[in-house]
Amino acid sequence: MVDITSQDMTVNRADAAGSRRFGGLSGVPSWVITTAAVVLVLLLWQYFGRNVNPVFGSYPTAIAEAAWDLTRSGELGSALLESIKPFLVGFVVSLVIGIPLGLLLGRFRIFEAAVGLFVTGGYAMPLVALVPLLVLWLGLGFAVKAAVIFLMCIFPIAINTWLGVKVVPKTLIEVGHAFVAPNSVILRRIVLPATLPYIMAGVKLSVGRGVVAMVIAEFFTAISGLGGIIINSANNFDTARMFVPIIVLMVLATLLNALVGRIERWVAPWQVEIASRD
Amino acid sequence: MGEVSLVDVSRSFNIRIGAETHTVRALQDVGFTIRDGEIAVLIGPSGCGKTTALRIAMGLDYASAGRVMVDGHEVHGCGYDRGMVFQHAELLPWLTALQNVMFGLEMKGVRGRKLRDTAMHYLDLVGLKSAADRRPHQLSGGMKQRVGIARALAIDPKVLLMDEPFGALDAQTRESLQGELLDVHARTGKTIIFVTHDLDEAVLLADRVFVMRGGELQEIIEVPLPRPRGDLGALRGTAEFASARYSIWQALHRPAATVQ
Numbered sequence: 001m002v003d004i005t006s007q008d009m010t011v012n013r014a015d016a017a018g019s020r021r022f023g024g025l026s027g028v029p030s031w032v033i034t035t036a037a038v039v040l041v042l043l044l045w046q047y048f049g050r051n052v053n054p055v056f057g058s059y060p061t062a063i064a065e066a067a068w069d070l071t072r073s074g075e076l077g078s079a080l081l082e083s084i085k086p087f088l089v090g091f092v093v094s095l096v097i098g099i100p101l102g103l104l105l106g107r108f109r110i111f112e113a114a115v116g117l118f119v120t121g122g123y124a125m126p127l128v129a130l131v132p133l134l135v136l137w138l139g140l141g142f143a144v145k146a147a148v149i150f151l152m153c154i155f156p157i158a159i160n161t162w163l164g165v166k167v168v169p170k171t172l173i174e175v176g177h178a179f180v181a182p183n184s185v186i187l188r189r190i191v192l193p194a195t196l197p198y199i200m201a202g203v204k205l206s207v208g209r210g211v212v213a214m215v216i217a218e219f220f221t222a223i224s225g226l227g228g229i230i231i232n233s234a235n236n237f238d239t240a241r242m243f244v245p246i247i248v249l250m251v252l253a254t255l256l257n258a259l260v261g262r263i264e265r266w267v268a269p270w271q272v273e274i275a276s277r278d
Numbered sequence: 279m280g281e282v283s284l285v286d287v288s289r290s291f292n293i294r295i296g297a298e299t300h301t302v303r304a305l306q307d308v309g310f311t312i313r314d315g316e317i318a319v320l321i322g323p324s325g326c327g328k329t330t331a332l333r334i335a336m337g338l339d340y341a342s343a344g345r346v347m348v349d350g351h352e353v354h355g356c357g358y359d360r361g362m363v364f365q366h367a368e369l370l371p372w373l374t375a376l377q378n379v380m381f382g383l384e385m386k387g388v389r390g391r392k393l394r395d396t397a398m399h400y401l402d403l404v405g406l407k408s409a410a411d412r413r414p415h416q417l418s419g420g421m422k423q424r425v426g427i428a429r430a431l432a433i434d435p436k437v438l439l440m441d442e443p444f445g446a447l448d449a450q451t452r453e454s455l456q457g458e459l460l461d462v463h464a465r466t467g468k469t470i471i472f473v474t475h476d477l478d479e480a481v482l483l484a485d486r487v488f489v490m491r492g493g494e495l496q497e498i499i500e501v502p503l504p505r506p507r508g509d510l511g512a513l514r515g516t517a518e519f520a521s522a523r524y525s526i527w528q529a530l531h532r533p534a535a536t537v538q
Contacts, residue, residue: 171368174338178362179385179433180355189381193372270372270413 055237062240063247070244075229080248083225086142087214090149094206098157099199105158106165106195107187119162123155127213131220145217152213153206160205164198165191197271200264207256211249279349280359280436280469282335283311287344289330289493304330306493307344312437317463317470319480321526322490328473329441331490335471336362336439348436358386361430363440367422369414375425376401376410382433400428403462420451427462437469444479456482457510464506477530481523482510489529497529 025033042060049059070076105112105119131148138144168191176186218227226245233242265272289305305327312318320328333339335346337356345352348359356362361382369378379397388396401407404424414422423443430438444452456479463470474480480487481501489497501522503513513519 169368171364171366172370174362175364175368175370175381176385177338178336178356178364179382180357181385185385190370193370196372268372270415 055239058240058243063243066238066241067244067247070229070241076244076248079225079229079245083214083218083227084252086145086217087149087210089142090146090213091153091206091210093146094150094153094157094210095203098154098202098206099161101154102158102161102163102199102202103165103187103191103195105162106168107183107191112162116162119155119158122151123159125151125155127151128216128220131216135221140222144221145214148217148221149210149213152209152216156205156209157199157202160198160202161195164195164202167198168194193268196268197264200260200268203260204257207260208253211253211256215249279314281311281314281347281349282360282437282469282471283309283347284331284335284341285309285345285347287331287334287341287346289327289334289339289342303493305334305341308490308493308495309344310488310495310498312469312471313485314469315467316485317472317483319484319487320471320473320490321475321477321480321487322496322530323475326490327493328488328490330493332439332441332471332473335437336360338362358433359436361433361435361438363423363426363430363438363443365441365443366446367414367419367426367443369417369422369425369429371414374411374413375406375417375421378414378425379429379432382429386433396432397428400432401425403431403465404428404458418451419447420455423447423455424458427459431462431466431468435468437471440470440472442473442475445474445476452479453510459483460507460510477523477526478514480526481519482507482513487526489526491530496532499526499529 046060049057049062052059054062067076101115101119105116127148130151131144134144134147138147172190172194173186176190181189214225215227215230218225219231223231226249229245230242233239233244287305287308288303291302291304292299293302294300308327308331310318320331322328330339334341337346337353337360347353348357353359369375370381373381376394376397379400380393383393383396398407398410401410404427406421406424406428409417409421414425417425426443427438427440444455447455459470460483462468470483472483481503484501485505487499487501488495489499499522503518503522507513
């Protein structure tokens with residue numbers, strides 16, 4: 001009897017220790033943890049960055065100073081605007097074409113057999129190498145930038161949608177069949193909503209790729225926008241200034257991702273409620 | 279009317295195991311007629327072909343040979359004369375209970391006020407009027423299956439086809455749904471084809487039990503219990519229930535060879 005009791009107590013104590021170990025941060029909101037992590041990284045960067053030759057590296061306060069100058073002169077604002085226009089056009093067009101393309105690829109075997117290879121191939125296409133060609137076709141201006149962004153974004157969206165369609169449970173499609181729904185209705189009212197989480201994952205991947213594409217386009221076509229500031233600053237060995245648009249782009253991509261997350265919760269609220277996290 | 283016949287239906291699949299292709303005969307020359315207004319239960323061990331037979335009757339699967347007739351007319355594919363209740367309800371997770379019931383009606387072309395009213399009427403029939411705006415993940419297993427039944431009934435089919443609909447439910451929920459199904463049957467008079475592997479369920483619900491094994495129809499057993507079946511709990515204690523149950527049990531355990 002005594003043995004059993006003491007064993008039970010040991011188990012209980014182990015449980016308690018376990019819950020303490022995992023429970024330490026469980027009450028802290030995620031945004032606090034995220035903020036603390038960002039602050040920590042900035043402090044470390046500041047501490048170590050100050051000892052580096054300003055040509056080879058920079059540090060947060062110097063970048064903030066450069067950012068303030070760029071903002072006050074209006075340069076940053078106009079560059080941001082100049083960059084974001086082709087980004088939005090290329091990105092939106094990639095959604096409008098990529099999502100239906102993925103739906104068709106996942107749903108129709110013949111279409112998949114005919115077109116699927118080009119989409120998987122296109123994803124791996126070394127786009128940078130093709131930019132000069134695109135410049136020959138579309139010139140150096142707005143169109144070529146939007147095209148580069150479009151080509152970078154469409155494939156992850158199409159491929160994710162395609163994959164998502166493939167894993168829609170067969171039984172949900174059968175619900176459509178059982179009520180004699182035509183194929184177009186099954187696609188729109190069953191396959192599309194069931195695929196939404198995958199589509200949104202593709203959209204998130206594309207945001208990051210789109211931002212990269214935007215800078216590539218600005219490097220290789222008419223030097224302009226945020227990419228223009230990067231390359232001009234780098235040529236002047238003004239590293240702190242160069243970091244400003246880089247940080248802005250990272251913040252921009254993060255904000256866009258958060259926005260996509262919001263939209264996801266709005267168009268697919270059931271998904272958030274179904275999904276669980278330990 | 280709602281008479282369903284399978285006429286000499288066979289179904290074989292090709293499956294690949296490693297490099298070899300095997301032909302599996304899921305159904306072989308199965309023929310039966312389910313009478314109008316009857317509850318017919320298909321029973322048998324896993325892989326006996328009962329679900330395949332139901333799916334072919336519904337039009338979700340096709341027969342390699344043979345025909346499916348509804349009220350004397352051959353049918354191809356699904357139709358509004360048949361309503362399907364799936365094993366795991368298969369509600370569309372992004373729609374509310376009401377919208378799920380409305381889905382079938384919309385497909386049938388019902389629009390406007392009638393759409394909502396009809397859907398609500400059938401939700402009420404299964405006792406879920408108050409849960410109309412809940413999404414499937416906010417419903418219990420039993421409630422989901424009630425919505426599934428309402429969705430199938432709403433299109434006013436002649437025949438309700440049910441594929442082990444209560445198989446995944448706990449015992450209490452299962453029992454109350456069996457009672458509710460009998461109520462719905464008494465009120466609507468629909469023909470019901472019901473697949474199960476549960477002997478008690480077969481006896482409680484069925485007018486006739488179709489015992490299947492190895493892709494063949496082995497035996498048809500009449501259940502001589504009167505309708506309405508009344509209190510199912512009390513019915514379980516009666517000698518008639520026990521003897522009906524025993525005769526199905528015997529049929530399930532009879533060696534297949536003696537049938538030929």
